[in-house]
Amino acid sequence: MLRADGLTKRFGDKEAVCDVSLTLKAGELFGFLGPNGAGKTTTIRMLAGLLTPTRGEVRIGNHDLERAPREAKKLLGYLPDKPLVYEKLTGREYIRFMMELYDMPSDVLDEAESYLHAFALDSAADDLISGYSHGMKQKIALIGQLTHRPRVLLLDEPTVGLDPKGARTLRETLRALCEQGVAVLISTHLLPVAEMMCDRIGIMVSGRMIASGTVVELQSRYHTDASLEDLFLQLTDATEGEPAG
Amino acid sequence: MTVCSDWQKVRHLARYQRLMARRGIQSRALWWLARGVTVAAFGALAAFCVLVMATLPPGEGGRSNLLMLIFLGGGAFLLYLELMVLFNRLCVIPFDELLVSPLSGRAVLMERMYEQVRALPLYALLVIPVVITYGVTENAPLVFYPIALLAVFLTTTAIYASAALLLLLLLTFLKRRMSRETLALISSIVAALVFVIPRILDASTAGHGFQINLQGAVWSMLPMIWGARMIAAVAHAAPLQAVLYGLLLCAETVIIAGFALIWANRHLHDRIGRLYDGQHRARQKRVRSSQRARRSVWRVLPLSPATRAVLYKDWVRLRRTPSELIGLLFSALYLWFIVLRPGAGGFSGAWQLVIMICVVTLPTVRLGLSGLGLESAQVTLLMQAPASPGDVLIAKWLYAFLTAFGWSELSLLIYVLIIHPPVSAVVLTAICLLPLVAASSSITLPFAVYYAAFVATARQGRQRNIYTKPGISLQWLAQLPLYVLQAGILLYGVAPDWPGQMPALASLLTGSATMHVVLAIVASVAVAAVVCLIGWGMALKAWRRRLFLMRESGALD
Ligand SMILES: Nc1ncnc2c1ncn2[C@@H]1O[C@H](COP(=O)(O)OP(=O)(O)OP(=O)(O)O)[C@@H](O)[C@H]1O
Ligand SMILES: [Mg+2]
Numbered sequence: 019m020l021r022a023d024g025l026t027k028r029f030g031d032k033e034a035v036c037d038v039s040l041t042l043k044a045g046e047l048f049g050f051l052g053p054n055g056a057g058k059t060t061t062i063r064m065l066a067g068l069l070t071p072t073r074g075e076v077r078i079g080n081h082d083l084e085r086a087p088r089e090a091k092k093l094l095g096y097l098p099d100k101p102l103v104y105e106k107l108t109g110r111e112y113i114r115f116m117m118e119l120y121d122m123p124s125d126v127l128d129e130a131e132s133y134l135h136a137f138a139l140d141s142a143a144d145d146l147i148s149g150y151s152h153g154m155k156q157k158i159a160l161i162g163q164l165t166h167r168p169r170v171l172l173l174d175e176p177t178v179g180l181d182p183k184g185a186r187t188l189r190e191t192l193r194a195l196c197e198q199g200v201a202v203l204i205s206t207h208l209l210p211v212a213e214m215m216c217d218r219i220g221i222m223v224s225g226r227m228i229a230s231g232t233v234v235e236l237q238s239r240y241h242t243d244a245s246l247e248d249l250f251l252q253l254t255d256a257t258e259g260e261p262a263g
Numbered sequence: 264m265t266v267c268s269d270w271q272k273v274r275h276l277a278r279y280q281r282l283m284a285r286r287g288i289q290s291r292a293l294w295w296l297a298r299g300v301t302v303a304a305f306g307a308l309a310a311f312c313v314l315v316m317a318t319l320p321p322g323e324g325g326r327s328n329l330l331m332l333i334f335l336g337g338g339a340f341l342l343y344l345e346l347m348v349l350f351n352r353l354c355v356i357p358f359d360e361l362l363v364s365p366l367s368g369r370a371v372l373m374e375r376m377y378e379q380v381r382a383l384p385l386y387a388l389l390v391i392p393v394v395i396t397y398g399v400t401e402n403a404p405l406v407f408y409p410i411a412l413l414a415v416f417l418t419t420t421a422i423y424a425s426a427a428l429l430l431l432l433l434l435t436f437l438k439r440r441m442s443r444e445t446l447a448l449i450s451s452i453v454a455a456l457v458f459v460i461p462r463i464l465d466a467s468t469a470g471h472g473f474q475i476n477l478q479g480a481v482w483s484m485l486p487m488i489w490g491a492r493m494i495a496a497v498a499h500a501a502p503l504q505a506v507l508y509g510l511l512l513c514a515e516t517v518i519i520a521g522f523a524l525i526w527a528n529r530h531l532h533d534r535i536g537r538l539y540d541g542q543h544r545a546r547q548k549r550v551r552s553s554q555r556a557r558r559s560v561w562r563v564l565p566l567s568p569a570t571r572a573v574l575y576k577d578w579v580r581l582r583r584t585p586s587e588l589i590g591l592l593f594s595a596l597y598l599w600f601i602v603l604r605p606g607a608g609g610f611s612g613a614w615q616l617v618i619m620i621c622v623v624t625l626p627t628v629r630l631g632l633s634g635l636g637l638e639s640a641q642v643t644l645l646m647q648a649p650a651s652p653g654d655v656l657i658a659k660w661l662y663a664f665l666t667a668f669g670w671s672e673l674s675l676l677i678y679v680l681i682i683h684p685p686v687s688a689v690v691l692t693a694i695c696l697l698p699l700v701a702a703s704s705s706i707t708l709p710f711a712v713y714y715a716a717f718v719a720t721a722r723q724g725r726q727r728n729i730y731t732k733p734g735i736s737l738q739w740l741a742q743l744p745l746y747v748l749q750a751g752i753l754l755y756g757v758a759p760d761w762p763g764q765m766p767a768l769a770s771l772l773t774g775s776a777t778m779h780v781v782l783a784i785v786a787s788v789a790v791a792a793v794v795c796l797i798g799w800g801m802a803l804k805a806w807r808r809r810l811f812l813m814r815e816s817g818a819l820d
Contacts, residue, residue: 029816029817060817063817066647067646067647067814068643068646068647068813068814068817069814069815069817070811070814070815087649088649088650088651089649091647091648091649092649094647096647098643100640102640102641102643102644103641104576104580104641106579106580106583106584107576107579107580111576111579115572115575115576118568118569118571118572118575119568119569119572119573119644119645119648119650120568120648120649121568121569121649146583
């Protein structure tokens with residue numbers, strides 16, 4: 019569903035992301051891990067078409083993101099780490115706005131209503147978003163991305179600010195989406211969550227993807243049966259300890 | 264002792280403010296140009312005042328009166344500026360970081376007042392040349408000049424202090440943070456009251472236009488004039504009076520400033536906390552989600568879905584931001600001023616119509632600017648959506664154009680109901696408003712794209728429109744020729760039906776009235792078409808470039 023080849027991004031003379039390749043198959047949930055400043059957000063923004071890669075290319079479905087941006091973006095949902103919503107709209111209006119922006123038929127509104135209910139937002143859905151808390155904004159932004167039925171969903175730390183129930187709903191929603199064949203990429207710092215829900219995991223350190231595969235694959239590759247957390251710390255410490263080069 | 268340590272902290276904070284301001288400046292050349300335009304405008308005003316002062320006949324107190332008038336006008340303006348700056352810094356922009364830090368209320372007020380020093384040079388630029396001219400024409404002794412400078416300085420500090428006092432009054436009554444536009448409204452009302460109240464109290468001063476007699480007793484109540492009285496007393500060798508006014512000014516400043524600082528120390532934190540509280544409660548209020556009943560009407564418009572979505576969203580936002588509309592109502596106030604007083608400012612008939620149109624349509628340019636700027640960080644939503652750059656720009660242009668057009672036609676209607684101009688003139692104006700507003704919104708567009716700040720920085724917090732960079736004032740230079748041209752065309756079109764409007768041009772006016780009207784419409788549309796093409800081309804280019812840069816750097820500025 020999504021293919022990225024040799025993605026590299028330089029900011030001035032700083033290389034934030036270096037030669038990252040990844041594939042997301044339909045119905046797959048990919049967990050994106052890495053310490054602060056590793057380049058996760060930068061990679062995801064390149065996948066979403068918000069950053070132009072210095073090198074490398076991204077294909078969404080059968081469309082090249084660079085050459086056919088409109089077709090590619092129609093398939094793409096992206097939730098940034100800071101929720102982007104229009105404060106002067108109400109929750110329902112925002113959803114409607116997203117629906118029209120992506121030119122969806124109006125029957126997705128019923129679907130959105132069920133999401134509003136699932137995320138316990140239905141009582142606040144007619145309030146102005148400016149009065150929402152951080153977690154509520156996060157939820158409404160997520161629902162806005164779900165309403166246009168993306169085939170590839172990129173979520174940057176979506177669990178930050180969500181209450182336990184919201185986090186569980188999110189997990190269940192993502193599972194359901196995967197069963198419908200949506201490819202989901204989610205970046206997170208919560209390793210137990212990643213271990214529990216993701217099919218495959220990629221670990222990024224200093225702009226490079228140092229390991230990717232299922233948890234079991236990773237464990238057997240590094241000859242350990244430690245938890246993902248221990249494995250992660252072991253890998254990142256080892257990589258960051260190396261001299262640069 | 265504590266005042267000293269507070270002052271140290273204030274200096275420290277001000278240094279960071281300046282640092283952030285410097286980082287906020289995008290282009291130094293444009294910044295200087297914008298500054299230059301302001302200074303030039305004030306310089307021109309000062310030159311005009313000097314000229315008038317120099318040509319006044321000696322005696323009769325005419326010059327003293329003018330001096331007082333300039334002190335009064337300049338003082339009212341300074342008061343307005345300072346109210347704007349101070350209120351803005353205290354009641355509009357949130358500054359939690361100062362409120363949670365262990366700073367005394369006095370230090371916070373001092374820090375906020377420290378900003379105002381910027382307005383001082385403008386006031387001095389206006390007043391000092393006039394004072395010097397006054398001294399020269401009145402043959403004042405040499406000692407006059409240093410004392411006059413002292414008087415100017417004392418007046419300025421007195422006005423500072425008064426602004427602080429008014430702020431305290433406002434804070435006592437205000438229940439929540441206000442918008443910039445409400446602030447502008449209140450400040451200008453205060454500044455206008457300075458002129459109006461004494462005139463009401465003292466009927467004898469009610470002269471024609473600006474020929475107010477300021478010698479009356481009521482005017483002596485205004486601290487802004489004390490400085491001028493002091494200067495006049497020195498020039499006419501009345502030392503006792505001069506000393507009296509000087510002492511009055513000093514006393515006023517000390518009492519008011521002292522009172523303000525003491526009050527701030529006691530109450531500032533909880534008053535401002537209350538503002539924030541009120542703001543929060545007001546935000547919680549429910550609104551009716553718009554149901555979009557007339558969907559079918561929308562579908563008829565040949566627009567892409569993205570354009571339609573953005574346009575509609577902007578309208579909802581405008582409806583929920585009354586402050587933006589207050590900005591437009593300002594111009595309506597001027598409209599009343601012009602319309603209700605026939606012959607005001609020496610204008611009548613067709614001239615009045617033209618001025619009315621400029622006054623009403625020019626402020627609508629703001630809609631075009633804020634339409635893009637207020638996207639702020641949400642602009643990435645539009646970047647990640649399957650919309651072409653053109654889709655977004657069309658939506659922004661339509662938003663500005665349709666809103667401004669509706670507003671202008673409405674104003675015209677009010678004008679017609681009050682003044683009853685000839686029918687043909689009304690029809691012509693109603694038609695010509697379309698190309699005028701269309702062209703005006705298109706020429707705004709490239710500026711809006713270029714200067715939109717999608718991330719508000721500390722410095723931009725002080726601008727009227729938060730998400731617009733300072734250089735935006737340059738776009739008025741682009742509007743000017745357009746308005747002059749369109750106004751000329753309109754005058755040409757209505758001239759035959761409104762005889763006697765332009766005696767100087769009468770010899771040029773030949774042909775029937777219908778021909779005039781038709782020619783005017785054709786010319787107006789042609790001018791607008793050219794301007795629209797240029798504006799659109801530039802805007803699209805600027806927008807593509809902006810998107811390219813944002814994608815390259817990952818930053819929104
Ligand atoms: N617009 C930018 N300009 C310059 N450098 C940038 C920019 N955006 C990111 N960087 C740099 O790129 C590196 C990767 O940043 P990124 O935001 O991708 O990290 P991250 O993995 O998402 O971290 P976190 O877990 O904290 O969210 C950082 O060192 C950051 O300083
Ligand atoms: Mg990140």
